[in-house]
Amino acid sequence: MKTMKRAGLLALAMLAAGTAARADELVIATTGGLMRNEMEKWFYLPFTEETGTEVIPFDIEVPDQWARAEGMIRTGNVEFDIVTATGPDLVDKAEMLMDIPCDTLENVKEYALPGACQPKGIARTTGGMVLTYNTETYADNPPESWADFWDVETYPGPRGLPDTGDRDWWLPTVALLADGVAKEDLYPLDLDRAYAKLEEIRPHIAVWWKTGNQVQQIMRDNEVAMTMAYSGRALKVIQDGSPFAMAWDGAIRDTGYLAVLKGAPNPEGAMNFINFFYGAADGHPGFIQAVGYATSSTIGLSQLPEDEQKLYATYPANYEVLVDPDFEWIGANRDELRERWTNWLLQ
Amino acid sequence: MSMAGFLQPDGRNLSKAGILLLMAPFFLLIGFAFLYPLLSLLSISVTEPQTGLQNYERILDTPVYGKVLLRTLWIALLVSILSLFLAFPVAMAMVSSSGAMAVFITACILLPFWSSVLVRTAAWAVLLQRNGIVNDLLQAIGIIDAPVRLLYTQGAVVVAMTHVLMPFMVLPIYGALRNIPPDYGRAAAICGAGPLRSFFEVTLPLAMPGVLGGFILVFLTALGYFITPALLGSPQEMMIATLISQQLREFLDWPFAAALVGVLTLFVTAITLLFSRVFRFDRMLGGQV
Numbered sequence: 001m002k003t004m005k006r007a008g009l010l011a012l013a014m015l016a017a018g019t020a021a022r023a024d025e026l027v028i029a030t031t032g033g034l035m036r037n038e039m040e041k042w043f044y045l046p047f048t049e050e051t052g053t054e055v056i057p058f059d060i061e062v063p064d065q066w067a068r069a070e071g072m073i074r075t076g077n078v079e080f081d082i083v084t085a086t087g088p089d090l091v092d093k094a095e096m097l098m099d100i101p102c103d104t105l106e107n108v109k110e111y112a113l114p115g116a117c118q119p120k121g122i123a124r125t126t127g128g129m130v131l132t133y134n135t136e137t138y139a140d141n142p143p144e145s146w147a148d149f150w151d152v153e154t155y156p157g158p159r160g161l162p163d164t165g166d167r168d169w170w171l172p173t174v175a176l177l178a179d180g181v182a183k184e185d186l187y188p189l190d191l192d193r194a195y196a197k198l199e200e201i202r203p204h205i206a207v208w209w210k211t212g213n214q215v216q217q218i219m220r221d222n223e224v225a226m227t228m229a230y231s232g233r234a235l236k237v238i239q240d241g242s243p244f245a246m247a248w249d250g251a252i253r254d255t256g257y258l259a260v261l262k263g264a265p266n267p268e269g270a271m272n273f274i275n276f277f278y279g280a281a282d283g284h285p286g287f288i289q290a291v292g293y294a295t296s297s298t299i300g301l302s303q304l305p306e307d308e309q310k311l312y313a314t315y316p317a318n319y320e321v322l323v324d325p326d327f328e329w330i331g332a333n334r335d336e337l338r339e340r341w342t343n344w345l346l347q
Numbered sequence: 348m349s350m351a352g353f354l355q356p357d358g359r360n361l362s363k364a365g366i367l368l369l370m371a372p373f374f375l376l377i378g379f380a381f382l383y384p385l386l387s388l389l390s391i392s393v394t395e396p397q398t399g400l401q402n403y404e405r406i407l408d409t410p411v412y413g414k415v416l417l418r419t420l421w422i423a424l425l426v427s428i429l430s431l432f433l434a435f436p437v438a439m440a441m442v443s444s445s446g447a448m449a450v451f452i453t454a455c456i457l458l459p460f461w462s463s464v465l466v467r468t469a470a471w472a473v474l475l476q477r478n479g480i481v482n483d484l485l486q487a488i489g490i491i492d493a494p495v496r497l498l499y500t501q502g503a504v505v506v507a508m509t510h511v512l513m514p515f516m517v518l519p520i521y522g523a524l525r526n527i528p529p530d531y532g533r534a535a536a537i538c539g540a541g542p543l544r545s546f547f548e549v550t551l552p553l554a555m556p557g558v559l560g561g562f563i564l565v566f567l568t569a570l571g572y573f574i575t576p577a578l579l580g581s582p583q584e585m586m587i588a589t590l591i592s593q594q595l596r597e598f599l600d601w602p603f604a605a606a607l608v609g610v611l612t613l614f615v616t617a618i619t620l621l622f623s624r625v626f627r628f629d630r631m632l633g634g635q636v
Contacts, residue, residue: 158496338598342411343411
């Protein structure tokens with residue numbers, strides 16, 4: 001309903017404008033609020049200043065964005081240039097996305113971390129789906145891993161897990177970690193074993209959270225004592241003074257990618273922006289501090305003080321205990337993963 | 348059109364053509380904004396990915412979808428019954444009060460009715476959270492030792508939906524009660540009926556059109572309700588509207604979502620027809636005695 005209303009409004013706005021997007025405009029879809037505001041401040045406005053291309057930010061949650069993009073492609077009227085993609089989206093939605101010319105973008109060649117530039121998308125921000133716990137509830141004996149999350153005897157208290165985004169593989173993944181599977185042996189996921197383990201924790205989940213705002217809210221309101229959270233969201237709650245901490249062992253690497261829709265009105269501008277993003281050194285420290293996620297630009301990272309780097313997924317000690325998901329396998333099995341998840345949760 | 352064609356020969360009432368002409372904008376709007384999108388959605392459900400009923404077979408073959416549908420019917424029924432029992436006394440009070448009191452009760456019903464459903468639902472989230480007023484109160488008077496889970500439960504959904512939908516129950520019942528001449532009650536008393544007997548044998552039967560009208564209004568609205576279950580419920584106790592939205596927005600499975608819409612439409616139509624067959628609709632909505 002809300003989506004349809006907004007689609008209607010957008011259509012009206014486009015009619016009122018009288019024209020489709022122009023060549024000196026670039027429409028970038030991201031989640032609203034923090035991410036939109038900080039991208040605008042540190043990158044969109046400097047980009048406009050340097051190139052004269054006006055960036056039009058569009059606020060939308062990622063699933064809504066794909067629904068909208070699907071509709072745009074169905075009707076042949078593509079209005080987004082750059083969209084936000086998750087790792088699996090790069091495989092799943094590959095036919096909707098343009099190839100990123102990793103070898104020809106100067107700043108990408110120079111500064112991108114290894115693996116940051118993928119065929120269908122380029123890393124914007126990296127965080128993790130991280131175990132976050134209340135440091136007052138577990139003052140004497142903090143949980144350290146997903147096995148501890150499952151251990152309700154030693155660590156009693158209401159828990160939270162996501163029912164949004166990519167939970168259909170996030171949760172089987174951490175369930176297997178909790179069941180003793182080694183990080184390098186996770187994929188392909190043993191779903192029967194994973195769901196048997198998930199069944200154990202199910203009665204202890206007080207909140208299946210739906211959005212990044214909600215996971216922050218349930219931490220602040222003590223609705224949960226520990227939860228899986230986006231690391232950047234957890235970081236904000238911690239910095240705001242709530243008694244929470246992150247346990248990085250077994251956190252799932254979660255990279256948000258910039259991707260370009262096929263049929264985008266301004267593909268050239270989109271590639272220019274990606275190149276600008278990797279080279280605009282001045283923007284990165286402020287942006288990383290504000291959104292709580294690290295970029296994959298080496299000149300960006302190196303400008304943060306060492307002790308602050310520890311709070312981010314790309315800090316070496318954190319990075320080496322992250323789970324690196326096998327997006328090829330996940331993408332190839334996405335329908336089964338989703339069906340399994342929906343049927344399990346609704347049963 | 349001349350006045351002669353617009354009116355019946357007696358020159359007082361509208362002719363059939365006149366009625367149709369006046370109704371035309373309404374039917375155009377319904378056709379454009381409701382029937383057309385609904386039908387095009389339903390056609391997707393039987394034409395994609397292939398022509399056939401495979402989307403409907405998937406609903407039948409997967410037990411969880413039936414479960415979601417049954418749960419939706421159950422919650423809608425529960426909400427309707429609860430709001431009936433809460434609304435009837437309120438409607439009676441509205442009818443029998445006058446002056447400032449009547450204004451006050453009406454305001455209590457109508458003011459929340461005019462505020463956003465989202466706001467009313469969010470207010471319940473504040474009340475029911477772990478450190479919320481309800482948990483604090485229950486702990487203060489010693490009923491519970493530690494906060495209990497109230498938010499994100501089926502109970503939270505039922506309570507909040509009852510609150511949100513209650514005006515739809517109060518108003519038709521109020522309409523029906525107001526149409527009962529006060530003489531009837533006095534006549535019953537003169538004939539020796541006590542207040543209880545007078546209520547059950549005079550007031551209630553005469554108020555039935557309003558009761559049924561309110562009941563079907565609340566029940567059908569509750570069947571397709573989205574915001575409250577999405578915000579206060581747990582995905583483990585999902586209702587059908589949330590499931591449809593999830594299939595559309597997250598899984599981009601339009602054909603399957605359309606099939607779910609088809610099933611919901613089927614239920615709503617069947618229930619509406621059943622009601623209109625058993626109880627006469629014009630009486631329900633008009634509240635005429």
